[in-house]
Amino acid sequence: MLLHSPQLADGWNSLLGAIRGRLRLPPDIRELVILRIAVLNRAGYEWTAHEPEARAAGLSDADLAELRRERPDFDERRRRVIAYTDAMTRDVHVCEGTFDALRAHFTDVELVELTATVAAYNMVSRFLVALDVQEPPLGATTAVPPEEVDQ
Template identity: 75%
Template sequence: MARLPGTEGDGEIADRVRARRGGSLHPLDRMLLHSPPVADGWNSLLGAVRERMSLPADLRELVILRIAVLNRAPYEWAAHEPEARRAGASGPQLAEVRKEKPEFEGRLARVIAYTDAMTRDVQVPDPVFDALRADFDETGLAELTATVAVYNMVSRFLVALDIQP
């Protein structure tokens, strides 16, 4: 049971959240709407990360799922596993991302190493960051970093308030 009751989600801000979500509010939204200014900013930020960046959707979703695993956020996993599958993530990739030490190759291995470093340690060793330079331009590096940072925020909100799927 979540630590706060969900809100009904009335008003202009709730309507903007519904519009981004395709017409309904999720349990996360109902918690965020306890503070409409936070919900409004969150909605705008997550809309940018989810809908307006050039980071490939399959990478974005695997990063989000990795963060869900590392931060023990089952709601985040439940919300994003279907998105990952729609974006082309395979069953074996989903199983691998759940492991303590996933064994990916190439770009995905470097992205997961970066995600792990940002999530577990906050500070990223230079070799981990520098390895990504072959895979991403400056925009891509900024977008990957923003995605990891934002979904760590999401998972920490979910876990702290015990929001379950």
């Protein structure tokens, strides 16, 4: 879909390439956030695209199942990340207490990167859902490289 606008595709790939591969935010947290947003925004394509990356980053079957629950039961650090992701996704506004709770677990740089990741993947999921981008059928092949599958 993005290739209908090459200029948009170029900027999109730059932003998401940085988020996926050039930040200090740990990969397990990045993928936890992406999959949680996929659940909240009912973006099945996004889940399908990122589940393998989440597994490679160390998320287990139990973790993936937990992400689909209304109130996932994780350790304190992940619970706070989920609370922040949920607030940004559902309400946009994040109360001070939710943000401050993250400070014990992340540096200022990581907090900025976490916020950018949540914001960017809300953009991705909303783009996919609005344009009704469907999950590929099982066993289907695609010409899109795996590292760019969520575009």
